[in-house]
Amino acid sequence: MKNTKTCPKCNSKSISRILGEAGPHGSGNIIMTGMTVFSAVKVTRYLCCECGYSEEWIDDKKDIEKIIYMLKW
Template structure:
């Protein structure tokens, strides 16, 4: 979706906003559980306005490293 094309329906009607999906401001972004870092993180949100498909990306490199250590890898 970051390239402007929806992977679900192929539409070019993809829109982007940082923290665009509503999460109350008081929590400071999306909460992602790890062993040591449970603070809010900013997200980059993409929505296809034709089919409604959504993708969300964390933009916090330190949080991503913590997740790699704390979460199980998919497909294993």
């Protein structure tokens, strides 16, 4: 959905992009890569407004690298 702008389940073009957000106490749509919210990687959701199908993506290449680094530990 991120790249095609089309839902793979119902072929709708009605797609909403919901930005990841880091809230207090580690809340929000994030992946923690350290001990503080400042190390959080924000996860963007893509939602089909017709059928409800959703996908989650890490949009920033640097954030992907942070996760890979964390997984090596």
